[in-house]
Amino acid sequence: MNLSALLRRRVQAGPLDVPFWLPAVSLLFAVFGIGVATYLTIAHFDESVSLVCSDNGAVNCGKVTTSAQSYFLGLPVAALGLAYFVGILPLLVPAAWRSPLWVVRTARIVASAVGVVFIVRLIYAEMFWIHAICLWCTAVHALTFLLFVVILLGHALTAPYGDDVNDEDDLPAGRKTATVRR
Amino acid sequence: MARDGQQRKNEVRERARIRREQERKRARQRKILTYSGVIAAVVAVIAVIVIVGVVNKSSDKNVRATASDQIVNAIKNVQPANLDAVGVGSIQAGFQPVSNQPALVSGGKPEVLYIGAEFCPFCAGERWSLAIALSRFGTLTGLETTRSATDDGNIATLTFLNAKYTSDYLTFTPVEAEDRQRKDLQKLTDDQQKLVSALLPKGLSFPFIDFGNKYMLNGGQFDPTSSLSGMSAEQIATAMSNPSTDAGKAIMGSANVMTAAICKLTNNQPANVCSSTAVTAAQSALASAGNTSSSSS
Numbered sequence: 071m072n073l074s075a076l077l078r079r080r081v082q083a084g085p086l087d088v089p090f091w092l093p094a095v096s097l098l099f100a101v102f103g104i105g106v107a108t109y110l111t112i113a114h115f116d117e118s119v120s121l122v123c124s125d126n127g128a129v130n131c132g133k134v135t136t137s138a139q140s141y142f143l144g145l146p147v148a149a150l151g152l153a154y155f156v157g158i159l160p161l162l163v164p165a166a167w168r169s170p171l172w173v174v175r176t177a178r179i180v181a182s183a184v185g186v187v188f189i190v191r192l193i194y195a196e197m198f199w200i201h202a203i204c205l206w207c208t209a210v211h212a213l214t215f216l217l218f219v220v221i222l223l224g225h226a227l228t229a230p231y232g233d234d235v236n237d238e239d240d241l242p243a244g245r246k247t248a249t250v251r252r
Numbered sequence: 253m254a255r256d257g258q259q260r261k262n263e264v265r266e267r268a269r270i271r272r273e274q275e276r277k278r279a280r281q282r283k284i285l286t287y288s289g290v291i292a293a294v295v296a297v298i299a300v301i302v303i304v305g306v307v308n309k310s311s312d313k314n315v316r317a318t319a320s321d322q323i324v325n326a327i328k329n330v331q332p333a334n335l336d337a338v339g340v341g342s343i344q345a346g347f348q349p350v351s352n353q354p355a356l357v358s359g360g361k362p363e364v365l366y367i368g369a370e371f372c373p374f375c376a377g378e379r380w381s382l383a384i385a386l387s388r389f390g391t392l393t394g395l396e397t398t399r400s401a402t403d404d405g406n407i408a409t410l411t412f413l414n415a416k417y418t419s420d421y422l423t424f425t426p427v428e429a430e431d432r433q434r435k436d437l438q439k440l441t442d443d444q445q446k447l448v449s450a451l452l453p454k455g456l457s458f459p460f461i462d463f464g465n466k467y468m469l470n471g472g473q474f475d476p477t478s479s480l481s482g483m484s485a486e487q488i489a490t491a492m493s494n495p496s497t498d499a500g501k502a503i504m505g506s507a508n509v510m511t512a513a514i515c516k517l518t519n520n521q522p523a524n525v526c527s528s529t530a531v532t533a534a535q536s537a538l539a540s541a542g543n544t545s546s547s548s549s
Binding site: 137138186190193194196197198199200201215218219222223225226227 | 283284286287291294297298304305306431435436
């Protein structure tokens with residue numbers, strides 16, 4: 071089977087079966103991520119806004135958010151985090167989860183993987199370079215990781231019928247397109 | 253008959269469909285297992301980073317410890333006779349006069365500004381001397397001991413990270429810019445940054461000590477790797493007040509020159525310190541530095 075035939079068959083397989091909780095939970099994590107990342111971004115650019123957090127000892131938000139590691143390739147990490155959650159949001163809406171297009175599924179999983187790799191780097195920086203932890207940053211790290219978990223498990227649960235469809239008889243009898251489970 | 257054939261065909265296709273559905277379920281379970289493995293791997297990596305980071309921090313904390321009473325007393329009680337016996341000791345040239353700068357003052361008193369780093373071996377040597385010199389004009393508290401970086405002499409020393417100083421004559425402002433692992437520790441204020449840029453356009457060396465904008469020391473006065481290597485903080489505290497040891501000659505010699513510089517800020521007060529043989533000799537060394545070094549402005 072060539073690529074165009076495979077793509078046609080995936081589209082013809084129709085929208086995927088998606089557990090009702092999957093888009094809701096993933097969207098919730100992304101929205102919370104946008105909220106916290108927005109707060110961090112505002113605090114980064116507006117000196118009059120200070121983070122509600124300890125600023126001495128091991129938990130020291132000021133030390134982390136003003137460190138050299140608060141920039142990546144010249145860009146504020148807080149803004150990058152905000153861009154990440156805003157960018158991945160469209161891939162988490164119900165229509166995107168139901169989409170059998172491999173481009174959508176691949177983009178979602180790659181974006182979440184990139185997010186997780188980046189937060190691992192940030193955690194390393196906190197532990198070994200900055201020697202301090204920022205609670206708000208940790209909240210973003212946790213949301214990124216949880217989103218990664220939900221996306222991976224969601225992908226496992228919603229493999230399209232088109233993956234290994236041989237003919238339309240592989241669809242349950244009477245069903246030519248899948249519907250959202252209630 | 254045709255209907256029987258059709259029915260058999262439908263049954264075969266239905267059985268094949270069920271078989272494929274079961275295969276898909278197994279494939280789905282394998283996927284869940286694989287993705288769970290990936291998630292577990294990520295959790296493990298993060299856990300290792302956090303655990304090693306916490307252990308490292310504990311190790312670093314263990315190196316930085318409150319200075320023992322023996323060390324604190326040794327610093328406070330260096331005998332003037334021993335300081336006089338050493339004079340300028342084995343120190344190399346280091347002091348430079350500062351000109352065209354307003355007096356460095358804080359809280360209404362002349363200020364001694366120290367900028368160093370815990371990893372730095374030359375800072376490791378000079379902190380002993382500076383602590384002795386300052387103790388002749390006031391009281392240092394909050395002293396802790398540490399070591400310079402493992403790959404930079406591992407020299408036992410003090411750290412001024414949490415030190416406090418009280419004196420009727422001067423103010424002491426320490427900045428430990430980096431820790432033993434060369435990570436950022438304390439930041440310079442904007443004023444301190446401007447001062448350093450004005451005095452040292454090419455950049456500062458650790459340690460940098462500004463004595464009221466009258467004299468500055470940019471770097472160490474002696475090489476501690478030859479006189480302090482392999483010694484514990486307690487051993488250095490004992491040796492540094494013995495004029496016949498290498499540690500004593502280096503540390504007390506440096507302390508005497510620093511004392512002479514401080515005396516210039518305090519109008520030679522207290523008199524018993526600033527008129528001692530050692531300080532008088534050191535003031536000649538300062539004057540020589542003024543003749544041979546160029547202005548820093």
